[in-house]
Amino acid sequence: MSAVNAIHARSAKSRAALLGAGLLLLAFGLSGCFSLHYALQAGAGEFTLLTSARPNEELLERPDTAPRLALLLAAVPLVKQFGESMGLTPTANDQRYTQLDRPAAVWVVSACPEFSLAPRLFEFPIAGAVPYLGWFELRAAKDFAATLSAQKLDVSVRGAAAFSTLGWFDDPLLSSMITPTAHDAALGDLAETVLHESAHATLYLPGQSSFNEGLAEFVALRLTPRFLSAHATSREAHAWTAQRARSAARAKLLHAATAQLEALYASSLSDEEKRAKKAATLAELAQALHSIRPLNNAVLSGHRTYSAGQRGFARLLAACGDDWRVFFSALRKLDPAQVASSNEATLDDLLERVAERIPAPTLVK
Numbered sequence: 001m002s003a004v005n006a007i008h009a010r011s012a013k014s015r016a017a018l019l020g021a022g023l024l025l026l027a028f029g030l031s032g033c034f035s036l037h038y039a040l041q042a043g044a045g046e047f048t049l050l051t052s053a054r055p056n057e058e059l060l061e062r063p064d065t066a067p068r069l070a071l072l073l074a075a076v077p078l079v080k081q082f083g084e085s086m087g088l089t090p091t092a093n094d095q096r097y098t099q100l101d102r103p104a105a106v107w108v109v110s111a112c113p114e115f116s117l118a119p120r121l122f123e124f125p126i127a128g129a130v131p132y133l134g135w136f137e138l139r140a141a142k143d144f145a146a147t148l149s150a151q152k153l154d155v156s157v158r159g160a161a162a163f164s165t166l167g168w169f170d171d172p173l174l175s176s177m178i179t180p181t182a183h184d185a186a187l188g189d190l191a192e193t194v195l196h197e198s199a200h201a202t203l204y205l206p207g208q209s210s211f212n213e214g215l216a217e218f219v220a221l222r223l224t225p226r227f228l229s230a231h232a233t234s235r236e237a238h239a240w241t242a243q244r245a246r247s248a249a250r251a252k253l254l255h256a257a258t259a260q261l262e263a264l265y266a267s268s269l270s271d272e273e274k275r276a277k278k279a280a281t282l283a284e285l286a287q288a289l290h291s292i293r294p295l296n297n298a299v300l301s302g303h304r305t306y307s308a309g310q311r312g313f314a315r316l317l318a319a320c321g322d323d324w325r326v327f328f329s330a331l332r333k334l335d336p337a338q339v340a341s342s343n344e345a346t347l348d349d350l351l352e353r354v355a356e357r358i359p360a361p362t363l364v365k
Contacts, residue, residue, distance in 0.1 A: 045136025053096035053172035087325035104159025106134035107141035112297035128207025156298035188240025196220035214308035312351025319355035
């Protein structure tokens, strides 16, 4: 039995114990008390997720399981089977369910300088450099955010519905991944999240967050409509499509504001002038978005990370004849050094150069 299979064969409690021990060892491999503190909270948080999880089948058989939850749990195997048919890597994720006592799986903290959209990076041996840290307790996230704010950084704290161990453990489905109200878009939301996380399990480049998140976002947004067309009612499909259209409209506003701020920060204006124009741009954006959340460089930088490479990924998929297996095969052949030297602005160009090298499909007469 392989090491991976051995882990899968153990109980959830044993897996969680292994994770906690692994993160503890990782912490001692990092430098500073902060790294130890962060790894310990991460281990304790994941331990809770795993030990609180119950098999989906068990919940489906229980008469006290809410009908809406039962319907969505029953749809999870369909989503995963569909994703696998498109070339996503099969995993044992999402076969168990954890009911959380909070609206988010983790709270993600990110930061940027006052006049830059380049995120502060945090280094880890396995995941590489990442532009955010996830905290299992909101209080801890806010405390960490306060330390970054004290360094005169723009800071963002946001809740994230999903949490991934990138294949090291069988991640359970979380209640935070379920739309909290009886909304017709709930099935689409769940499918989108599961497909996004499945994309991470299929291809993940350490330290390349723009590539990783951009790819997962592209995969999820392209495949979810196809799943819904086969497994959802027209009402459910329409609700999710309408929701995504609203998100796309917001994304255009964010993209435009990002471009304005990048030009501003690169200008020769004084800091006082930049500060005033930055505040005006963000105020205008907040009004257009009807946002009650404070907007700053860190918020816009996070949006840019998740939207990276969308044009390039689309061009590559088209060059692969819309064959997802060929698409992933082409991405796996990427030179890691090329990806590492790219950023949100140049990732599209890199992917389009890859697309140009894909042989044209042979037409069968």
